[in-house]
Amino acid sequence: MIDIEQANRTTVERMMEARPVLIGVGRARDVIPGMRDNLLLHAGPPVTWERMAGPMKGAAVGSLILEGKAQGWDDAEALIKSGAIEFEPCHHHSAVGPMAGLISPSMMVYIVENQTQGNRAYSGINEGRGKVLRMGAYSEEVLARMRWLNDVLAPVVNDALKLCGGIDIRSLLGQALHMGDDGHNRLSAASLLFLKSLDPYIVKTAPNPDVASDILRTLGDNALAILNPVMAACKTMVDAGHNVEGSTIVTVMARNGTDFGIRVSGLGDQWFTAPAGMVKALYFPGFTEKDANPDIGDSTITETAGIGGFAMASAPAIVTFIGGHAKDAVNTTLDMYEITYAEHKFFTMPPLDFRGTPTGIDIRKVVEKGIPPRVNTGVAHKDPGVGQVGAGVVSAPMKVFEDALVAYAEKYGY
Amino acid sequence: MIDIEQANRTTVERMMEARPVLIGVGRARDVIPGMRDNLLLHAGPPVTWERMAGPMKGAAVGSLILEGKAQGWDDAEALIKSGAIEFEPCHHHSAVGPMAGLISPSMMVYIVENQTQGNRAYSGINEGRGKVLRMGAYSEEVLARMRWLNDVLAPVVNDALKLCGGIDIRSLLGQALHMGDDGHNRLSAASLLFLKSLDPYIVKTAPNPDVASDILRTLGDNALAILNPVMAACKTMVDAGHNVEGSTIVTVMARNGTDFGIRVSGLGDQWFTAPAGMVKALYFPGFTEKDANPDIGDSTITETAGIGGFAMASAPAIVTFIGGHAKDAVNTTLDMYEITYAEHKFFTMPPLDFRGTPTGIDIRKVVEKGIPPRVNTGVAHKDPGVGQVGAGVVSAPMKVFEDALVAYAEKYGY
Numbered sequence: 001m002i003d004i005e006q007a008n009r010t011t012v013e014r015m016m017e018a019r020p021v022l023i024g025v026g027r028a029r030d031v032i033p034g035m036r037d038n039l040l041l042h043a044g045p046p047v048t049w050e051r052m053a054g055p056m057k058g059a060a061v062g063s064l065i066l067e068g069k070a071q072g073w074d075d076a077e078a079l080i081k082s083g084a085i086e087f088e089p090c091h092h093h094s095a096v097g098p099m100a101g102l103i104s105p106s107m108m109v110y111i112v113e114n115q116t117q118g119n120r121a122y123s124g125i126n127e128g129r130g131k132v133l134r135m136g137a138y139s140e141e142v143l144a145r146m147r148w149l150n151d152v153l154a155p156v157v158n159d160a161l162k163l164c165g166g167i168d169i170r171s172l173l174g175q176a177l178h179m180g181d182d183g184h185n186r187l188s189a190a191s192l193l194f195l196k197s198l199d200p201y202i203v204k205t206a207p208n209p210d211v212a213s214d215i216l217r218t219l220g221d222n223a224l225a226i227l228n229p230v231m232a233a234c235k236t237m238v239d240a241g242h243n244v245e246g247s248t249i250v251t252v253m254a255r256n257g258t259d260f261g262i263r264v265s266g267l268g269d270q271w272f273t274a275p276a277g278m279v280k281a282l283y284f285p286g287f288t289e290k291d292a293n294p295d296i297g298d299s300t301i302t303e304t305a306g307i308g309g310f311a312m313a314s315a316p317a318i319v320t321f322i323g324g325h326a327k328d329a330v331n332t333t334l335d336m337y338e339i340t341y342a343e344h345k346f347f348t349m350p351p352l353d354f355r356g357t358p359t360g361i362d363i364r365k366v367v368e369k370g371i372p373p374r375v376n377t378g379v380a381h382k383d384p385g386v387g388q389v390g391a392g393v394v395s396a397p398m399k400v401f402e403d404a405l406v407a408y409a410e411k412y413g414y
Numbered sequence: 415m416i417d418i419e420q421a422n423r424t425t426v427e428r429m430m431e432a433r434p435v436l437i438g439v440g441r442a443r444d445v446i447p448g449m450r451d452n453l454l455l456h457a458g459p460p461v462t463w464e465r466m467a468g469p470m471k472g473a474a475v476g477s478l479i480l481e482g483k484a485q486g487w488d489d490a491e492a493l494i495k496s497g498a499i500e501f502e503p504c505h506h507h508s509a510v511g512p513m514a515g516l517i518s519p520s521m522m523v524y525i526v527e528n529q530t531q532g533n534r535a536y537s538g539i540n541e542g543r544g545k546v547l548r549m550g551a552y553s554e555e556v557l558a559r560m561r562w563l564n565d566v567l568a569p570v571v572n573d574a575l576k577l578c579g580g581i582d583i584r585s586l587l588g589q590a591l592h593m594g595d596d597g598h599n600r601l602s603a604a605s606l607l608f609l610k611s612l613d614p615y616i617v618k619t620a621p622n623p624d625v626a627s628d629i630l631r632t633l634g635d636n637a638l639a640i641l642n643p644v645m646a647a648c649k650t651m652v653d654a655g656h657n658v659e660g661s662t663i664v665t666v667m668a669r670n671g672t673d674f675g676i677r678v679s680g681l682g683d684q685w686f687t688a689p690a691g692m693v694k695a696l697y698f699p700g701f702t703e704k705d706a707n708p709d710i711g712d713s714t715i716t717e718t719a720g721i722g723g724f725a726m727a728s729a730p731a732i733v734t735f736i737g738g739h740a741k742d743a744v745n746t747t748l749d750m751y752e753i754t755y756a757e758h759k760f761f762t763m764p765p766l767d768f769r770g771t772p773t774g775i776d777i778r779k780v781v782e783k784g785i786p787p788r789v790n791t792g793v794a795h796k797d798p799g800v801g802q803v804g805a806g807v808v809s810a811p812m813k814v815f816e817d818a819l820v821a822y823a824e825k826y827g828y
Contacts, residue, residue: 178731179603180593180764189593192606195613196634200627203617209626213614220610316764317592326767350594350730351765353740 002246002412004364011249011265012342012360015241015305018114020233021166025125025158029105032093032122036105040064041090043101043298044256045271049080049087053257053293055136058384059100060087062138066146067104073384091252091263094239095122096231096298098224099134099380100257107146108154110229112169114236121235123228125149128221130387135380136293137387153215159205160198167197169233172226173307174346177357182315183230183347184299184308185322185376185391191225231298234305241265241360248408249341250361253304253373253396257296257380262400264363267407274399281379281392282323293382295394300375306344306359309374309393310336314349314357322376322392332374333358339365339373363408366401416660416826418778425663425679426756426774429655429719432528434647435580439539439572443519446507446536450519454478455504457515457712458670459685463494463501467671469550469707472798473514474501476552480560481518487798505666505677508653509536510645510712512638513548513794514671521560522568524643526583528650535649537642539563542635545801549794550707567629574615581611583647586640587721588760591771596729597644597761598713598722599736599790599805605639645712648719655679655774662822663755664775667718667787667810671710671794676814678777681821688813695793695806696737707796709808714789720758720773723788723807724750728763728771736790736806746788747772753779753787777822780815 029035040060042052049057061076064085070076079085090097097103102124109122124134131137133146161167172193173181179189199216206212219225242251247265254261261273276294283289302308312318313333316326330351336358337343343356361373372395379390408414443449454474456466463471475490478499484490493499504511511517516538523536538548545551547560575581586607587595593603613630620626633639656665661679668675675687690708697703716722726732727747730740744765750772751757757770775787786809793804822828 175602178594188589189603189606192603192610196606196609199609199613199634200631203620203623203626203630206617209617209620209623212617212623212626216617217614220613319764326765350733351740 004246004248007244007246007266008249008341008360008362011241011244011247014117015237015360016342016345017116018237018240019116020112020114020169020236022110022161022169022229023113023166024111024161025108025154026111028103028107028109028122031109031111032095032103034093038084039086039088039105041093041095041097041101041103042087042256043090043097043099043296044254045259045261045273046089047087047256047258051258053296054383055293055296055380056100056102056257058136058138059102059133061384062133062143063102063104065138066143067106089254090298091254094120094235096235096301097124097134098227098231098299099297099378100136101298102133106150108150110232112229112232112236114240117240119236119239121232121239123232125154126222126224126228132387135387136384138385152211153218156202156206156211156215157198160201163201163205164197167194169229170346173230174348177307177311177314177347178350180315180317182308182311182318182376184302186315186318187226187230188223190230191223194226194229195219227299231301234301234307237305238301243268246412248363250304250363253300254298255295255300257293260295260397260400262404264404264408267404267411270407272400272404272407274397277394277397279377279379279392279394281390283390284388287389291381291389293380295375295377296380297377299377303373303375304361306357307347309376311347311349311357312376313351316351318376335371336374338369339371363401363404367405372396372398372401418660418662421658421660421680422663422755422774422776425655425658425661428531429651429774430756430759431530432651432654433530434526434528434583434650436524436575436583436643437527437580438525438575439522439568440525442517442521442523442536445525446509446517446523448507452498453500453502453519455507455509455511455515455517456501456670457504457511457513457710458668459673459675459687460503461501461670461672465672467707467710468797469710469794470514470516470671472550472552473516473547475798476547476557477516477518479552480557481520503668504712505668508534508649510649510715511538511548512641512645512713513711513792514550515712516547520564522564524646526643526646526650528654531654533650533653535646535653537646539568540636540638540642543802549801550798551801552799566625567632570616570620570625570629571612573619574612577615577619578611581608583643584760587644588762591721591725591728591761592764594729594731596722596725596732596790598716600729600732601640601644602637604644605637608640609633641713645715648715648721651719652715657682660826662777664718664777667714668712669709669714671707674709674811674814676818678818678822681818681825684821686814686818686821688811691808691811693791693793693806693808695804697804698802701803705795705803707794709789709791710794711791713791717787717789718775720771721761723790725761725763725771726790727765730765732790749785750788752783753785777815777818781819786810786812786815
């Protein structure tokens with residue numbers, strides 16, 4: 001007889017005790033397990049080129065141009081259709097990526113090591129706002145920025161990380177939640193803490209003051225500079241809690257722009273998927289809901305680890321990004337306590353008198369209460385090549401939790 | 415017949431429209447109007463050596479050692495008692511200083527220019543925490559740090575400020591209030607925004623990467639690095655609203671550790687004073703209320719300008735510093751609306767759905783409602799040479815507002 005409570009306690013305890021430290025930056029083909037020359041990693045559960053969302057296709061084409069395997073859309077698509085290129089989820093390789101989440105072999109990725117359990121996770125360099133690869137844009141300007149990030153910024157940041165001995169991301173997030181961040185869509189404070197941790201070292205590892213200056217400005221002006229290391233940190237946390245026999249705790253939520261998928265600690269590597277939802281969004285000038293791609297990206301790993309939308313009570317200013325009132329932010333967090341197992345030991349929220357964030361989504365509670373996990377997210381244009389069109393809120397589809405609960409009952413005989 | 419409402423509207427409008435920009439760092443004797451070789455500026459209203467609080471005496475002695483006019487306490491005191499040294503309030507020289515607030519002629523000071531009305535204000539370089547001159551410590555270690563700040567950090571920061579064209583402190587504070595700062599005792603986010611604004615330039619203006627690294631670490635590790643420029647910025651705001659005929663708005667609140675003093679817009683340069691209160695504080699290990707000096711410092715210029723204790727609703731995490739619950743922080747802000755004239759146009763608070771901070775203390779409302787302005791503050795040891803012993807909350811003494819109201823009635827015939 002499985003003791004579900006004990007299993008869930010173990011899962012969540014492992015997630016919270018994980019201590020992810022950003023230790024370096026390396027080339028995907030050198031550091032990501034199973035990465036190979038003809039492989040593109042993408043956000044969310046598995047998806048074929050035929051069913052792939054526009055922004056992910058755009059990012060894939062951009063990646064192949066970056067890799068020198070294509071000149072533009074037509075030969076990239078031909079190459080893909082020839083079967084020469086394989087697609088696999090980031091999540092199958094201990095990696096995560098925001099929005100399209102494309103990681104190609106020559107891209108530089110952050111390396112986060114969980115110093116409690118020893119596992120690692122990986123995520124690319126954040127490009128900033130506007131027309132960016134992760135939103136499906138792939139113009140020469142977009143690719144030039146990616147090349148600069150990979151070739152100039154990444155090696156300097158890697159050397160700086162070695163020099164400073166790494167950055168404790170759990171501690172950094174704990175501070176940021178006391179500075180108005182939610183840990184997912186609002187990372188203004190966390191990104192500045194990241195800059196502050198690195199800048200005394202970047203001045204020493206940069207080849208000259210001009211390059212140092214460019215790198216510091218690039219990091220400082222990007223309020224999501226830390227998003228990718230945070231996502232990789234969350235990935236190490238949830239991976240630490242994965243594969244606990246009998247546990248009903250969700251260890252992955254991820255979207256590929258076509259499907260929303262989850263994995264559950266006690267159900268191994270099986271994906272439970274349903275169509276990705278449309279985001280209730282504030283649109284940038286000139287765009288409407290008709291332009292929007294459905295929900296996309298691995299960044300829901302933050303909510304899976306107990307921050308992001310679940311910690312919105314800490315981040316009332318986020319309503320300028322997604323709409324609504326400060327009270328809505330608090331109520332979202334209060335709702336998430338209904339479907340989670342624990343209150344986080346290290347992530348606390350000052351507006352709730354330092355109550356821990358709701359942590360460890362329990363598929364039983366989601367189904368029983370009828371409350372789906374809440375997600376805040378950016379919105380990409382549905383067509384390749386455009387980029388971000390807005391930001392807003394969306395709920396995870398109930399079907400994935402219902403299906404997972406059925407599978408759990410079958411596996412464990414309930 | 416004076417139209418008090420119109421006068422107060424003018425005062426507060428001028429305060430809010432002031433746009434303070436940090437434009438440089440210069441030597442006090444070169445930039446502060448009326449500064450002279452035998453003059454020491456101090457916090458609060460005027461005070462003699464005989465009545466001077468311990469921490470201010472300690473800072474004065476330290477300043478004279480820094481200036482090369484004394485070797486230690488005894489000859490510094492002898493020099494002061496000989497009449498060779500003069501003391502005047504910072505506020506008489508468009509300057510402000512936290513805690514003891516000592517500014518001596520050779521110290522480097524931030525220069526803030528209000529680009530709306532053109533007036534300037536000045537404040538020294540923040541030394542960080544622990545044993546520091548502003549808390550009354552004056553050991554060789556304290557003075558060595560001051561020398562490094564003045565001789566190494568200040569010129570590099572000055573050059574960086576010239577290169578970047580200055581830093582808009584009003585805009586920076588507006589962002590920081592959305593990142594959990596109150597603008598006075600909690601300036602963690604504001605100090606990081608300051609660092610972010612400067613670091614791409616500091617790497618270019620520092621003589622070499624090692625010095626750049628030291629300066630960036632010093633600024634980045636000091637969560638109050640921006641306090642002094644913020645205070646000078648607030649000083650330019652309130653000065654812009656000073657001397658409006660018939661206005662009952664407070665334009666200075668300041669403490670010298672012995673007396674608490676205010677000035678009122680419609681009452682010129684007259685000080686209204688009363689004994690400084692004892693702070694209800696959380697003490698550092700090893701210290702108790704018996705060690706505490708009464709309330710001290712010019713930093714109440716922040717509350718006078720509509721931030722600090724008045725904006726506590728934005729900064730629930732501040733209760734870790736001063737004690738209490740998140741709700742107390744919100745209630746403090748709500749109380750301050752009772753005694754202020756306006757809601758700030760540029761300083762807004764996300765937890766109150768972006769309501770403007772309570773701005774412009776009206777002496778009539780303070781007396782009528784019986785609600786004194788609320789101040790959060792650090793606490794210095796009462797003896798010279800020790801330093802900080804805690805932090806907490808204190809209310810301004812009602813007597814200064816009552817006396818000011820009597821003076822107003824006499825002057826304007828009410």
